[in-house]
Amino acid sequence: AQSVAQPEDQVNVAEGNPLTVKCTYSVSGNPYLFWYVQYPNRGLQFLLKYITGDNLVKGSYGFEAEFNKSQTSFHLKKPSALVSDSALYFCAVRDLISSGSARQLTFGSGTQLTVLP
Amino acid sequence: KAGVTQTPRYLIKTRGQQVTLSCSPISGHRSVSWYQQTPGQGLQFLFEYFSETQRNKGNFPGRFSGRQFSNSRSEMNVSTLELGDSALYLCASSFGGGSPSTDTQYFGPGTRLTVL
Numbered sequence: 001a002q003s004v005a006q007p008e009d010q011v012n013v014a015e016g017n018p019l020t021v022k023c024t025y026s027v028s029g030n031p032y033l034f035w036y037v038q039y040p041n042r043g044l045q046f047l048l049k050y051i052t053g054d055n056l057v058k059g060s061y062g063f064e065a066e067f068n069k070s071q072t073s074f075h076l077k078k079p080s081a082l083v084s085d086s087a088l089y090f091c092a093v094r095d096l097i098s099s100g101s102a103r104q105l106t107f108g109s110g111t112q113l114t115v116l117p
Numbered sequence: 118k119a120g121v122t123q124t125p126r127y128l129i130k131t132r133g134q135q136v137t138l139s140c141s142p143i144s145g146h147r148s149v150s151w152y153q154q155t156p157g158q159g160l161q162f163l164f165e166y167f168s169e170t171q172r173n174k175g176n177f178p179g180r181f182s183g184r185q186f187s188n189s190r191s192e193m194n195v196s197t198l199e200l201g202d203s204a205l206y207l208c209a210s211s212f213g214g215g216s217p218s219t220d221t222q223y224f225g226p227g228t229r230l231t232v233l
Contacts, residue, residue, distance in 0.1 A: 036224070043121070043207055043224040090160065103148050103211050103220055104173050107160040 006108035021076040023091030033074040034092040121225035135196040140208030148213025149191040154205040
């Protein structure tokens, strides 16, 4: 079975400082990893994904994520946080061995990011 | 290109009633997935439809059902509503064919269902 864990329910960071939102995964095959963001009363917005290749993935709004196979992690990062980045962030995984051709995603529990002015 | 649309955005129902939620995918997308989001359980997969066929199903009771039409629009139905069905129901669409590894799901704004 596939799973993801987001060990921090809440992350606070000062505006202008770098931010990291952590995610670890467990899959039986090659992982396909995603980050989504959710603003209040909105659906999930796609940020970036890792399929294969470079371990550093660049996404929308200046976000990037680092894939680390040995640590089974896929942490979301941004060099300089903005107040407008404050939102709920979800890590998700799709494991082809578990999912086959289906597009089911397994989500982490979410991390509330607050950027303080 | 228009995004995923869901209707209605808000619903209030009472226990025992049934409800139907609608989702229109991004143009060209043939896969539609449904998720339930609650504060206690987080985001949970309900089911996925591709080319009018259910391709995968999550661990939900039979009261939850869905269907997909030939234009890829999808509906989900919940019968005999319970208080615990109160949630944000999210629909996501993707191309659905080809390589599943590169297929990204794009989400709609959700339908907020409140069961009284």
